[in-house]
Amino acid sequence: MREISLDRLRTLVVIADLGSFAEAARQLNLAPPTISLHVAELEARVGAPLLSRTRGQVRPTAIGETLLVRSRKLLADAELALEEVRRQVQGLTGRVRLGASTGAIAHLLPQALEMLRVEHPGIDVQVQVLTSQASLAGLREGRLDIALVALPQVAGKGVQITPWRRDPIMAYVPSEWRPPARVTPAWLAQRALILNDSSTQLSRVIAQWFGAAGLFPEPRIELNFNDAIKSLVGAGYGATLLPQEGEVAALDPRVSRRPLRPGLWRQLGIACRVGEMELATGYVLAALEGLRQ
Template sequence: MRHLSLDQLQTLVTIADLGTLAAASQALHLAPPTISLHISELEARLGTTLLLRGRRGAKPTAAGQALIDDGRRLLKDADDAQARVRRIAEGRAGKVRLGTSTGVVVHLLPQVLRELARHSPDIDVELSILGSTETMAKLQAGQLEIGIVALPQASHDELTLRPWRSDAMMAFLPADWDAPELVTPPWLAGHPLISNDSSTQMYRLTANWFAEAGLQPRARIELNYTEAMKSLVAAGYGVAVLPLEQPYLAGSSQGLQIKPLAPALTRHLGMAHKPAAQLDAASRAVLEALEASAQPAV
């Protein structure tokens, strides 16, 4: 069974609005025979008269008025569908799956997403809290469009990996501890250590920092949730080496004091994704928002 034509419905609705076939012909930029053909085909398909034509114009029958009322809704739905497709094609709408760590989600992404929402409010970013290794695996499997991962990472032919930002690593200490202004590996190694687990890039970065000083301290506890690590530090359970992902004023905050490391240590983050030519417009819009917030190496 053939479906109703939206063009024919538009013709019927326009005649009802303007009162004559001639006015509809002018408004729709269609020849008068085409206008008449649209109505006659509709009437033939539905087996009923839709318009009563007279010298003063055309008026809908009861059946015609019912079709006009439903036709208005159908035409609006069609317009809305076309608008949604255009927004997706232009990168103003769509869903983008992004994987990254808790620290990035809590401290670095909110501002990016706020700016993205200002320009592309219909883009839905679906966040997954993952370690860098799992993020890279899901990118390769096509389960994510974008990942923010700790660098360095092994190169992958099917993925693009670019630097995004760099953050100084700092010593996070209980607020009431007596600590030096510059925290060294020997000083930290002499205190209970709260660390990321050995599968993470953060663990390897910190372990290498200790190793260069000839130290290999064992962690009191290993976690991969940055905010939980900070809570344990604030409770006096130990110390942690974490990136400074937000501005911090001198002194203590929420039971913490944050001190620079000596020697200095930096955590680097990158954006991982499929080649740009393989990404949809919404994913490219998210990447542009991330690029706008990029920070150089410290």
């Protein structure tokens, strides 16, 4: 069964408002036979007359009144939908889906979101906590628009990655351990460790740092939530290696932060799909670019 056309419903509404087929034809810029055909098609679909002519005036029947109420709402909803889409095309509104790690979300993303709130308040950024590989998969499958990923990564077909930030990786150690001014692999490998799990790029970078010194320590626990890791460090449960992201925040006095020797860095990139993008996505990318080092 064919769907009822909004054009037919619009014709019915205009005829009812003007009380004339001829006036409706002029307003809609349609030929009079076309106007009559629209009404005939609607009446054939509902199986009853929708309009009646009394003393030269066209009026809706009772059934026509029922259809007119629904028609006006459908036409208003359709216009509202088009207006919402137009605003999104113009970049006034929009939804941008972004994937990132907990560290980037906690320490870097808020600055970009604050800038967006001021300059583009109609843009809604929906953030998902994901590993870099999961974020890239989301981009390729169309479930994400932007991803903040640890480098290096294989972008895959249809995705491009641009280097973004290079943050130092620091040692976070219980203060009672009295760590040296610069922490070495040899010193850290002798102690209990709390590290990211092996599925993350950070874990691989840290393993290479230890491996270059011929060391392969086993962590006491693997955890991917940086704030939880720091809490465990403060409790004396172990030491960790984490990126220093964004501004240097005040630490729990029970935790000491030390640079590494040799130095170690965590590199981040911004990933997005190749090709034309919505203006809202471009505005989010521009805000993130403002945090580029």
